[in-house]
Amino acid sequence: MKALDQNQRFLFDEYPIRGQHVSLDECWTQIVAQSELEGRALTLLGEALAAVTLLVETLKIKGSVILQVRGTGPLGLLVVEANSDQQVRGIARQERAVDDDMTLQQLFGSEYFVITIKPGKGEPHQGIATLTGRSLAESLEHYFDTSDQLATRFWLACDKDNVSGLMLQKLPGNLSDGDAWNRVSMLADTLSMQELKLAAADSLLYRLFHQEEVRLFDARPIEFHCSCSRERSASMLLTLGKPEVLDILEQEGEVSVTCEFCNAHYRFDSIDIEQTFSESVAAQPSVSEH
Ligand SMILES: [Zn+2]
Known part of the structure; x- marks a missing residue:
């Protein structure tokens, strides 16, 4: 049985590769109930939310990570935030009908998305990244590739009841097995969106990587929380x-x-x-x- 609303890290014992799995359920349905979104707009909001939840853990900061896009397209605004206390919130504003085959740039009417890292203390740091192709996972991977950061892959799935995400990251250090990163990424590419949505982290990892030694850490609960006052x-x-x-x-x-x-x-x-x-x-x- 898949547990609700949680974030779980894992590590490959034999290679410098780490990963993370996230599932947002009740906190996501709460956000869905407040939005009037459906179709691709809803999917993008959910995927963005899963992505920041994965990022806040990966970047190991005390504070929050905000991903936002503002533009002149049919989906004129998207803002999602996750913090190191595992609290999430997000909104998107849809102005006009969204076409299924639009690229992200057409959909948002913007070429960029902004990632803001707000540490508990100190100045916020902003990174600007190009919206690439049709999916947020693609855009994020492109951002990691081109901004001198660790190679990172994302798999994101979203519907009205659930958002799930899987992330793999290649850490510094030599791979004793030079092909491990490609092999592990290709195995994760075999995941269907349905599997990602339904499977718990342990069975997902077993299904993908049962031939590797993978250590799964304790899950951390995630909740919806708004910092307004x-x-x-x-x-x-x-x-x-x-x-x-x-x-x-x-x-x-x-x-x-x-x-x-x-x-x-x-x-x-x-x-x-x-x-x-x-x-x-x-x-x-x-x-x-x-
Ligand atoms: Zn509020």
Whole structure:
């Protein structure tokens, strides 16, 4: 029986090759329920989510990894985030109908995707990568190949109930068996999307690599979590500026901020708004004192 919502690393004992398996179930259906996506747009959101979940473990950072694409195509926005506490969230916005044979560049109306690594402490780091071909796995592999990083392969499968991903990475060091990387990758290429979706990590590894020595580590649970808050919504109101916020207040009777990731509503009445703006004035360093 396949366990739900988990991330599991594995290592080949005889070669410097490591891997990871991820399955998103309940946290994925939660995201699906909030989106109005279907077809290829939904698939891409799920695949991107599986990919960042794999990346946050691979990059061994404390913090989060965000993958985003913004463009002028039918799928104008996609943002997914996973953090080292194994929490994920994601959204995509579809503006027009998506054609099945569109390339990713046509679909997003952009040539690039951006990977942001946000460490718990310190400055975020951004990498820009080219959208290649028709699949996200292809684009990610191209990014790893061309950005001076370790050779890495991805297999991603997605439908409405589940997203599954498998990753293999060639570590530095000599392969005692020069053909091991190719052989292991080719074996993983024999996976059907259905197998990837249904099989648990241990049976998947047995099915693919039963002739190799593979060590499977303990699974780590993954959950849906959104980092939005009332405070963050308030600071968003501050960036809008007081006149604009008062305008909305006058028209609507209150100002409501809805988080696109989790649908949480944060409501601000006239007293909240006065308080938000007066606190921000108090927090600013005074220039009149010196
Ligand atoms: Zn939220």
